[in-house]
Amino acid sequence: MHTTNFRNQFYLFRKETVTPLLLLMMLLLQGRHSYAQVNIYKDEQVYQSRMFHFGISLAVNSSNYKITLDPNYLEQNEILEVHALSNPGFALGIISDLHLSKSFELRFIPDLAFADRSIQYALSTSDTIPIKTIESVYLEFPVHLKYRSRPYKDIRLYILSGFKYSIDMQSNATARLAENLVKVYRNDVAFEYGMGVEFHLPLVIISPEIKVSYGLLNVLKPDDNLNFSSVIEKLRARSIMFTLHFEG
Structure with a gap:
């Protein structure tokens, strides 16, 4: 019950916070043309003089399972x-970047993520279409290698890839009253890749990013006594994420 209440408050936070941040980003980007190209090189010298830099990350996601029968x-x-x-979700993270060179960074963004995934069944004994939704609240620990292009005016493109370890704090793997459940394990590892654009503004770097995540582990907890679970051999989590990074 506490988790459900926290989930509701977090979605309220998303509604009240994300929209103003998107409007702020649009206003900042409108003024970026007055930011001369020479400034990105000056900022880059300051940027590279620090071994680490930090920021915040806001993401929306669409998640589902790859099902093997x-x-x-x-x-x-x-x-x-x-x-x-597929169902929508949301995540909030803290950015920690280690500068390896002018073009490469090692990025660590621990986050708290909400992701719902549903499985739809068609039954021969009923016209009703059962849908089993697995609600997850993750602590996620992704580590990515990021490659940044040479700057063009106040813009840099980048690509990244890496791995993510996730802990589902709402896992139902130990549930006892589970006759109509599909049980999933608590831990997962995923391979991720994506791309984004850095907009270098006078006070902040804003980076919209799109990223894909493929779960490598079978998270299904097998139980032949569970009707809806017995017809499934493997469940692998998948997500596509749109993220806004704000870095100093």
Whole structure:
């Protein structure tokens, strides 16, 4: 119950906070043309003189599962179809960047993320379409290698890739009253890659970024006694994220 209340408050925070930040970003970007190209090189000297720099990260995501059906799925007659559905989510993180060179950075962004994933079933015994939603609250620890292009005016493009370790604090793997549940494990590891654009402004660097995450582990906790779980062999978490980074 405490987790549900915290989830509701966090979504309220998202509604009241993200929109003003997006408006602020638009206002800042409108004034970027007055920021001469020479300033990005001056800022870069200051930027590179520090071993670390920090910031905040705000993200929205769309998450689902890659489903692998159990070989015995074809031998049963009750469940006809199984489909993965995507749901929106939100994350808030703290940026820590280690400068390796002028072009490369090692990026660590621990975050708190909310992600819901649903599984839809079609039954031979009913016209009702059951949907099982797994609500997750993650502590995430991604580490990425980031490559930055040479600057053009006040803009730098970048690409990144790396791995993420996640802890689902709302995992239902130990639930006892689980007749109609699909149980998932608490821990996961994902491979991630993405790209973004740095806008170098006088007081801040704003970076919109898009990133894809592929879970490497099977997070399904198998239980042949659970009807909706018994037809599934593997569940792998997947997400696509749009992020705004604000760095000093």
